[in-house]
């Protein structure tokens with residue numbers, strides 16, 4: 192797919208089924224995540240991959256986080272199923288690298304860019320995906336369970352798989368609503 196066409200027509204897809212990207216396709220996706228703009232090349236990110244039994248493990252950690260957070264029963268019960276909305280979930284983490292110039296925020300932006308680059312690399316290979324967040328993205332119990340430090344931050348859950356429905360084209364944002372000449 193032409194790069195500009197991909198950028199101008201991209202859609203997320205929440206309706207995802209097997210097969211998930213594996214092997215060389217998955218390697219290309221992960222590599223795309225490492226090709227993003229990265230001030231001082233700190234690679235301030237980590238990609239945690241869950242598929243198969245890994246989805247169950249991630250769901251169990253989310254369930255435990257919901258329990259510890261005192262969430263209502265229906266929220267706790269739903270957590271185990273959350274990761275199973277796609278055959279592959281990549282938890283994208285901003286892994287803080289202490290640096291005298293590059294701030295925590297800049298490192299988080301880099302990790303967010305990595306997430307989107309991976310989503311686009313998946314689409315370019317015929318797969319689909321969606322960037323998800325929610326309260327679990329900022330829950331420190333889940334962070335600790337994933338062996339993340341206090342300065343680390345999950346920036347999103349990238350759900351990937353094969354689209355079961357083709358998303359409709361998205362209405363264009365009028366440029367004059369978001370662009371201003373200085």
Ligand SMILES: Cc1cc2nc3c(=O)[nH]c(=O)nc-3n(C[C@H](O)[C@H](O)[C@H](O)COP(=O)(O)O)c2cc1C
Pocket residue numbers: 201202203204321322323324325346347358361
């Ligand atoms: C930081 C971030 C967090 C998001 N969290 C969610 C989410 O938890 N659930 C969801 O349905 N969409 C979420 N979205 C939006 C979807 O990723 C997607 O952009 C949206 O469904 C619109 O589809 P489109 O990308 O094709 O326009 C999030 C987007 C961003 C950038």
